[in-house]
Structures are given as C-alpha cells and as structure tokens.
Amino acid sequence: MKRFGKLSLLFAVAFCIALGAANAIAASKYPEKPITVIIHAGAGGGSDIFARTMAAAIEKERILPQPLVVENKPGGSGGIAFAYVAGKKKDPYFLVTAVTSFLTTPLMGLTPVGLKDFTPVANFAFDEYMLMVNTKSKFKTAKEAIDFARANPKKVTVGGTQLGSSDSICTYLIEKAAGVQLNYVVFNGGGEVNAALLGGHIDMAVANPGEALELYKSGKVRILGVFQEKRLVGAPDIPTLKEQGINAIYVQNRGLCAPAGIPADALKTLEEAFLKYTKTEAFKKYCKDNMLTEAYMDSAAFGKFLEEWNGKYAVILKDMNLIKKK
Amino acid sequence: MLNIFDNLILGFQVATSWENILFCFIGVLIGTLIGVLPGIGPTTGIAILIPITFGMSATTAIITLAGIYYGAMYGGSTTSILINLPGESASVMTMLDGYQMAKKGRPGPALGMAALASFIAGTVAIVLLTLIAPPLASYAVSFGPPEYFALTFMGLTLVSALGGDKPLKAYISAVVGLMISCVGIDAISGVARFTMGSMSLLDGVGFIGMAIGLFAISEILVNIEEPIKQVFSDAKLGIRSLFPNLQDWKDSFGALWRGSLLGFFIGTLPGSGATLCSFIAYAVEKKLSAHPEKFGTGVIEGVAAPEGANNAAAGGAMVPLLTLGIPSGGATAVMLGALMIHGLRPGPMLFSTNPEFVWGLIASMYIGNVFLVILNMPLVGLWVKLLKVPYKVLMPLILTISATGIFATDNNVFDMWVMFFFGMVGYVMRKLDFPAAPMVLALVIGRLVEMSLRQSLTISHGDISIFFTRPISGVLTVVALLSLFSPLFRILWSRYKAPGKSLA
Structure with a gap:
C-alpha cells in the first residue's frame, strides 16, 4: 500500500510536468481563454x-x-x-x-x-471635436467669436467637462492659437454642457459630433468649426477652425x-x-x-x-x- | 390635443405587440428585483442588462430598459421599509418613516402605500410626459447654474427637517456630510482633495456604500449587542392589515400629489436625480404638515411623499432624454448609450422622425406601471413574511448581499470598505443619537451645491448678484435664506415682543 502511495505520487508529479509542458505548447496558440x-x-x-x-x-x-x-x-x-x-x-x-x-x-x-x-x-x-454656439447666438462664425473675445478678455464663456479633459484642452488650444482669453466653465458631463448651451447660460461649447450632430441637424445649435486640418467627410458644409485663421487641431x-x-x-x-x-x-x-x-x-x-x-x-x-x- | 390622442393610439399599437408586452413585463420584473437588491441601483442594472437587448429592435430594447428603470424605483422601497436597508439611493428617504412603521407592526400598509404611491405618481408623470413633454424641454434648459445653486441650496437648508427633535445634531451631521462631499478630484481645478493618495477616493466617497453602512450595517451592529429578539414577531400579518386603511389615504392624499408634481418637475432638470426629488418632497411635506414632530416616527405621509416623488422623477427624466437627447442622470445616460448601440440617436427631432418609437415607449410606460402594481401588491404579503426569518439568519444574509451588491456596482473592493467604515461610523452615531439621514443627503447635495456655485461665479466673474437678478434663482435663494434664518427671526421677534408685554 505504501509503495502504491509513492508510485501514485510519482505519477502525479509526472502528470503535472506533462500538463505544464502541454501548457507551454498551447501558449503559442494564443488565445486559449477569453x-x-x-x-x-x-x-x-x-x-x-x-x-x-x-x-x-x-x-x-x-x-x-x-x-x-x-x-x-x-x-x-x-x-x-x-x-x-x-x-x-x-x-x-x-x-x-x-x-x-x-x-x-x-x-x-x-x-x-x-x-x-x-x-x-x-x-x-x-x-473629432467641434466648437458650437446656440443658434440664437450673435456669433455667426468662429472669427466673429474670436474677435469679440479679443476685445473682451475672459468675457466669452465656454462650457466643457473636467479640467484636463479633451474639451478643456480644445479650449486651451483656441486660446493659444488666437491669443485670446476665454472663460472656461466646467460641467459634470457632456449632457449638462449641452443643456446649458441650449438654455443660453454659456456662450460656446466644445463637443464631439456624437453629442452635437442631432442638435445641429434640428437647428438648435450652430457649429462654428471643427478642430481639424480638413473638413469632415460626414459634414462637408462645416468649416474648420484653421480655414478661419485659428490654428487649433485636435483629435x-x-x-x-x-x-x-x-x-x-x-x-x-x-x-x-x-x-x-x-x-x-x-x-x-x-x-x-x-x-x-x-x-x-x-x-x-x-x-x-x-x-x-x-x-x-x-x-x-x-x-x-x-x-x-x- | 387631438394630435396627442392620435399619437397615443399609435403608441399603444406599438406597445401592445406581443414582444413589447412581454419585454415590458420582463423589464419591470427585473427592475423590481434590482430595486430590492441593495447596492445595485437602476444605473448598474441597466448597464449590466444592455447586452440582453442586442437582439431586439430599438423600441423593444428601450421599453425593456425603461421598465428596469422605473421598476427599480418600485422595488427600492421594499428593503428600506423592512430592514432599514436602502435598495437604491432614491429610497433613502422612504426609510425614515417606512422602517419606523414596520417596527410599529405596520409593515404592510407601508409597503402597500409605497407601491400604490409609486403607481399613482408614476401614472401622473406619464400623463404629464404625454401632454407637455415638448414644451417642457425649454423649461428644463432654462435652469442654468445659478438656478441649480438656488434649488440645491434651498435643499440644504431643509436638511434640519430630517433631524426630528434635534435640529442641532442634524446640522452637525449635515456638515460632516458636506465635508465628506469635498473628497475626490475637483473637476473645476483638477486638484485631488483629501484623497490621501488613494486612487479609489478620486471619485469621492460612494453614496450608496455610505448609505448602506450608516443605516443597515449600523442596525446590524446594534442588534448584535443585545440578545437577538424578533422585533416584528408581533406584526399583524392578516390580509386586511397589509393595505393602507382609509385614514392612511386621507393622511397621504396631499403628500401624494405634491410628491408627484415635485418629483416630475425637478426630475426633468438634467443632473438633479431622483434622490434629490425624494428628499425635497419629504422635507416639503414635513414643513407643510400639521404635526411635523411626528415625521421620522412612522407617519404614512413620510412614505407616500418620497416614493411618489422618486417614481415621478423617473418619468420626468424622460423629458430631456426624449426631447433633447440629454440624459438627466446616471440611469438615463446609460439608456442613451444603449440607444446609440442600437443606432438610434435621441435628439430634438426624435418626436417627428421616430414617432412610433417615442409614443411606443410612452404607451409602454402606462402598461408597465399597471404590471408593477399587479406584481407588487401580492408581493407585499410575501415580503412581510421575510420578517419572520430569524435575525441570526437574516443579518448575515443582509451583510453578504449588501457587500456583493456594492462590489458589483463598479467592480471595486474599495467600495465595500467604505460600506463597513460607515457601518462603524453609523454605530457610533446611533449611540450618540445623531441622525444619519442629513449626512447622507449632504453628501449628494453638497456636490451639486459646490459645482453650481462655482459655475455661477465663474460665469459672473465672482459677482454674487447673479443669484438674485434672475427670476427663478432669485425667488429660490430668498426662500432658502428665509428658511435658514427663520428660527433666528422668531427668537428676535419674541425678544422684541416680550418687553412690550411686560410694559402693558
């Protein structure tokens, strides 16, 4: 009985080694699990x-x-x-x-x-990222908005999410490229930014097309420009910021x-x-x-x-x- | 008017197809269960179940998910009332009087009222949604940062309403809650505050973990101290005692309609949430009551108002989602994501481009509410029997289920430690007779107050007149200040009057 015990132990060890080897071979066949x-x-x-x-x-x-x-x-x-x-x-x-x-x-x-x-x-x-305003806004183009912002530093409010987010970086890029000072207002999420823009509580908002396009199609917002070298394939009538003299590119x-x-x-x-x-x-x-x-x-x-x-x-x-x- | 009627008929044609009825039922059933399970709220529930909707049409999918959402508002009250354990965050307020009613041997009427209040308020909200959703969209966005500040600041001044006969202790508890609400990354400056280097604290202290800890875990700890006795063994469980009686209805009538309207209109505001709605409804009810001192001891209005409000809020939350494509809170944000997976993008044109979708959803909510009340009323009898389970069995179960639910929300073990930590805090607070509800609500409202205050001041360049010059925020701010200083005025007035009397 004792011998049998030892033998089975030996067998078990051998089995484990074999299993390990099999594992090593299978590893080359990635992926073997989800x-x-x-x-x-x-x-x-x-x-x-x-x-x-x-x-x-x-x-x-x-x-x-x-x-x-x-x-x-x-x-x-x-x-x-x-x-x-x-x-x-x-x-x-x-x-x-x-x-x-x-x-x-x-x-x-x-x-x-x-x-x-x-x-x-x-x-x-x-x-892609876009700069948009309420349709009722006096700003018809990005250039108008920037000219106003240049004459009135820190007066134009821009809505976006948490500092350090893409929205805030886009705003910063505009400030740098155009040499203006904007007033960045932080909201908890894109939905709240859109609500504030529609309610006229902020002047502009940074958004990505996913958030902005339905509002744009229904005429609630005007998109002043995209942060891109070339116009978007899906929205060729929207100008880039670059063609309006604001060299702000972001993806x-x-x-x-x-x-x-x-x-x-x-x-x-x-x-x-x-x-x-x-x-x-x-x-x-x-x-x-x-x-x-x-x-x-x-x-x-x-x-x-x-x-x-x-x-x-x-x-x-x-x-x-x-x-x-x- | 005729137009709406036509649309509603179209909606019912969509909603009464067999698969939509079936999935509406499945949705509200799952929702009820998610509401009952502590920790897992509607947001997580919907997120987990999005994959089951992949094979469905967009309309069926949203009918199912919406069913989970408002179903969870029904279910959340059950554990709050029976074992002082909030099933989801919006039912914290239901606990205050619901649990006391259960302790006094009236768990049946509390549960029954919770279900019926949910049904009535839910239906009121859908009727309002049907009639005035598109015009309401402009009301919802008319609330800017100053208005949010005024509303939440007013909410903060109502916190004393939760303290029973100990307003000072309620304020202390609320201030601690406000301090805790400062923990986490500050979105406006990007600075991590009071996180002590912990990544898990960057998003702040989890509300639901704190609530379950303060209420349910501390309850268990207190019960360990004494030889375990069955508090509810004397509860009358006959079929007639399961339902609210005529007097209950009389007491709750005002609370019901006020709760429904408050819940609906505050619920339509993006970012406010059902928790805030149920809290304000409760506080308002207490302020208006002829016997405010009885709130917190087990009055039925204290159940009807918040339960009505949180269900109406679920209806209200659909307004910005369907009319503008803007989610009003976590649960609707997840639903928006689900719709996008289905290739449907809600926006201002949804009502005109996809009428069968919008009206199908609205019609299904009428049907779902009926399902819920049919489903929940018989369950009342079953839930009450839960109290017959010996405590030594029930309590470890509560502990395990709570911990699991908390973990499942974000797959983060840290949230469980938050729950246990606040369990101990809650135990000490019980011993010192501090109310826990103000702390929990201050945590929720504190973040809203701070955010909207700083947004407003950013916009106005630090000028506080912004809170008074705009009509809505002006009125709300003045009301809040009056409510805050009214005890002081009362004292001054009586001092002024007293010498006059002695002269005469």
Whole structure:
C-alpha cells in the first residue's frame, strides 16, 4: 500500500510536468481563454460603446477563437483601470481602452502607472471635436467669436467637462492659437454642457459630433468649426477652425493597450485580429453612427502616436497648471 | 390635443405587440428585483442588462430598459421599509418613516402605500410626459447654474427637517456630510482633495456604500449587542392589515400629489436625480404638515411623499432624454448609450422622425406601471413574511448581499470598505443619537451645491448678484435664506415682543 502511495505520487508529479509542458505548447496558440477588455469608464459612455461593439463583432465574425469579455472599471479619471491592467504584467489576456485620459491621467499624477507600463496594441478611430454656439447666438462664425473675445478678455464663456479633459484642452488650444482669453466653465458631463448651451447660460461649447450632430441637424445649435486640418467627410458644409485663421487641431484617439512585456506572438495575433475587425461592416457602421474617423494603427505606429501626444500633452497640461510640481 | 390622442393610439399599437408586452413585463420584473437588491441601483442594472437587448429592435430594447428603470424605483422601497436597508439611493428617504412603521407592526400598509404611491405618481408623470413633454424641454434648459445653486441650496437648508427633535445634531451631521462631499478630484481645478493618495477616493466617497453602512450595517451592529429578539414577531400579518386603511389615504392624499408634481418637475432638470426629488418632497411635506414632530416616527405621509416623488422623477427624466437627447442622470445616460448601440440617436427631432418609437415607449410606460402594481401588491404579503426569518439568519444574509451588491456596482473592493467604515461610523452615531439621514443627503447635495456655485461665479466673474437678478434663482435663494434664518427671526421677534408685554 505504501509503495502504491509513492508510485501514485510519482505519477502525479509526472502528470503535472506533462500538463505544464502541454501548457507551454498551447501558449503559442494564443488565445486559449477569453481575453478581458477593461473599460476605463462607466457603462453607456463612448469607450463602453466602442468596446462592446467590438467584442460583439469579433465574436460574431469569429475573428478570434476566444471571446472578448468586457468589464467596466470606472473611477479616478481612468486611473483605477490603468493601474489594474498595468499590474497584470506580461499577461496578454488583459486589454484596456485608451483615449485621451490614458495619457493625461498619468501626466496629472493621478495614477502611479504610465505609458511605460503598457504595450500599445492598436488604434481604431479618432473622435473629432467641434466648437458650437446656440443658434440664437450673435456669433455667426468662429472669427466673429474670436474677435469679440479679443476685445473682451475672459468675457466669452465656454462650457466643457473636467479640467484636463479633451474639451478643456480644445479650449486651451483656441486660446493659444488666437491669443485670446476665454472663460472656461466646467460641467459634470457632456449632457449638462449641452443643456446649458441650449438654455443660453454659456456662450460656446466644445463637443464631439456624437453629442452635437442631432442638435445641429434640428437647428438648435450652430457649429462654428471643427478642430481639424480638413473638413469632415460626414459634414462637408462645416468649416474648420484653421480655414478661419485659428490654428487649433485636435483629435482624440480610440485604441487598446495591453500590459508591458506581453509575448510577441500574442501581440501579433491581436494586431491581426483588430486589423480584420476594422474591415468589418460592424466597425464601419460604428464609425458612421458615432461620427468617428477610421484610423487603424498597428502597435508600432500607435506607440509612436502615443509618445508624440504624450509630449504635447505634457506641455499643454503644464501650461494649464495641471501638472503637480514635485 | 387631438394630435396627442392620435399619437397615443399609435403608441399603444406599438406597445401592445406581443414582444413589447412581454419585454415590458420582463423589464419591470427585473427592475423590481434590482430595486430590492441593495447596492445595485437602476444605473448598474441597466448597464449590466444592455447586452440582453442586442437582439431586439430599438423600441423593444428601450421599453425593456425603461421598465428596469422605473421598476427599480418600485422595488427600492421594499428593503428600506423592512430592514432599514436602502435598495437604491432614491429610497433613502422612504426609510425614515417606512422602517419606523414596520417596527410599529405596520409593515404592510407601508409597503402597500409605497407601491400604490409609486403607481399613482408614476401614472401622473406619464400623463404629464404625454401632454407637455415638448414644451417642457425649454423649461428644463432654462435652469442654468445659478438656478441649480438656488434649488440645491434651498435643499440644504431643509436638511434640519430630517433631524426630528434635534435640529442641532442634524446640522452637525449635515456638515460632516458636506465635508465628506469635498473628497475626490475637483473637476473645476483638477486638484485631488483629501484623497490621501488613494486612487479609489478620486471619485469621492460612494453614496450608496455610505448609505448602506450608516443605516443597515449600523442596525446590524446594534442588534448584535443585545440578545437577538424578533422585533416584528408581533406584526399583524392578516390580509386586511397589509393595505393602507382609509385614514392612511386621507393622511397621504396631499403628500401624494405634491410628491408627484415635485418629483416630475425637478426630475426633468438634467443632473438633479431622483434622490434629490425624494428628499425635497419629504422635507416639503414635513414643513407643510400639521404635526411635523411626528415625521421620522412612522407617519404614512413620510412614505407616500418620497416614493411618489422618486417614481415621478423617473418619468420626468424622460423629458430631456426624449426631447433633447440629454440624459438627466446616471440611469438615463446609460439608456442613451444603449440607444446609440442600437443606432438610434435621441435628439430634438426624435418626436417627428421616430414617432412610433417615442409614443411606443410612452404607451409602454402606462402598461408597465399597471404590471408593477399587479406584481407588487401580492408581493407585499410575501415580503412581510421575510420578517419572520430569524435575525441570526437574516443579518448575515443582509451583510453578504449588501457587500456583493456594492462590489458589483463598479467592480471595486474599495467600495465595500467604505460600506463597513460607515457601518462603524453609523454605530457610533446611533449611540450618540445623531441622525444619519442629513449626512447622507449632504453628501449628494453638497456636490451639486459646490459645482453650481462655482459655475455661477465663474460665469459672473465672482459677482454674487447673479443669484438674485434672475427670476427663478432669485425667488429660490430668498426662500432658502428665509428658511435658514427663520428660527433666528422668531427668537428676535419674541425678544422684541416680550418687553412690550411686560410694559402693558
């Protein structure tokens, strides 16, 4: 009996080793279990829609052999989600949504992790930004508004979300480009900004097309210009700010990042899968519905993009007095 | 008028298709359950269940999600009344008198009134939504930062109404709540305040965790102290005692219609939320009552007013969503997201471009409200039996379910620690006889007050006359100041009168 016990122990050990070996072989066949996509914001927001649409399409079109599981970890301007995913070092089964806050939250010192703790995986699209006024506003063009603002410093109110957000950065870019001083009013969310604009409580608002276009189509707001080099394909009658002499260019990226140091083959699999996804009808429809500009970038290109904007944001945020001096 | 009638008929044609009726029922059923479960409120509930609507048409999807939303407002009152545990944030006010009624052996009428008040107010709100939604849109946006400040500041001065006979302790509790509301990242300056380096505190102290801790966990701690006895064992559970009697109806009549109207109109304002509505309705009812001292001891108006208000608010919240595409709070923001997943983008043209969608939804809300009352009235008898469960079984269950619910909201363990921390704070407060409700409400209102105050002053470049020169905010600010200083005036007046009397 004793011998049998020893034998079975030996067998068990051998079995475990065999299992481990099998695991090692299977590891090259990434993914062998579902991949978790952590959304850095709450349900129903832009990043949530982005990730859920993607997960549904990838499963439906069988782009990956395993499903993507979507999980919201909102809070701390995205910091909670970023720290959580960065902590999964080298694990290719975790991805996190990356938009502006992916760079600005670490820069503002709100989370201990930063760009170096992640592997950029892919970028999918850009959110465009627009400057709009109530239809009843006396400002017919961006130039008129800026001329007025130049003559009356800090008199023109601009609504947007939390300081450090895309909205606030857009406002800052206008101030820099036109050499004016605006009065930025912070609201809790895009909906509240729109309500304040419609009620005539603020003069202008920064919005992305997803939030603004329905109000524009129904004639409630006038869009003075887009923060882009060229006019938008979906809205060719709206001028850019640049053609009105205000050189303010801004886009928000929509991408995914993984923890730093994931295996190269896993990264390759993900890149291929996401490139395939950007060719699907579901993705095209998502971009059209949400007025996004398609902009796929692979890991290397996305990494370069993030580096470049990280530098730009560092300057902007420092100028806005949002980077703590240590 | 005829036009609305035609539209409503169109709506009912849409809403009475078999799948819309079925999913309306499923929606309100899930909503009731989500309301009953502590921690998980309508916002999380809708978010979790969005994927089940993927296969549906946009109209069926929104009918289901809206059902979850107003269904949760029904269900939230159940645990508040029975075990002093707020099922969702808007039912904190229902606890104050509801739980006391249950303790006095009248859990049935409290639950019954909560359900019927929800039904009546819910229906009033839908009728108002049907008749005046488009013109109301301009009213909703007429509230700018100064008006929000005036409204929430007035709410803050009403906090003393929650203190029973101890106004000073109520104010102290409220001030602590205001201090806690300062924790977190300040949106206006981007500075992290009082977070002590914790990332989880960047968004501030979670309201629902604090509420469950202060009320339910502290209740459990107090019960551990004494040999466990069944408080409710003497409750009459006969079928007749389950329903509010004629006197209850007489007492609640005023509260019901005032609660409905207040809830609806405040509910239409973006950013205010059902919690604020139920609080203001309760406070107003107490101010108007002939016997304000009885509030908090188990009066039925104290259940009818907030329950009516939070259900009417759910209807009111649909106004800015459907007419402008602007969500008024967390739950409607998630619904807006769901609609966008379905490729439908609400905006000012929704009423004209998708009438079958809008009117189908409105008609389904009439149907859903009837479902809810049919569903909830028989459940009253069942819920009351819950009180027969021995405490030593019930309490660990409450603890586990609360902790799970809190965790599930944001998938964050930290929120559970918040709950336990405030459980201990609540225990100490009970011992020292401090009311917990003012602290909880100050946390909610404090953030609104601060935000709108600073927005207003940014717009006016620091000039406080902005609060007095605009008609709505002027009136509300003056009312708030009068309410705040009225005790002082009363004292001064009596001092002034007293010597006069002695002379005569």
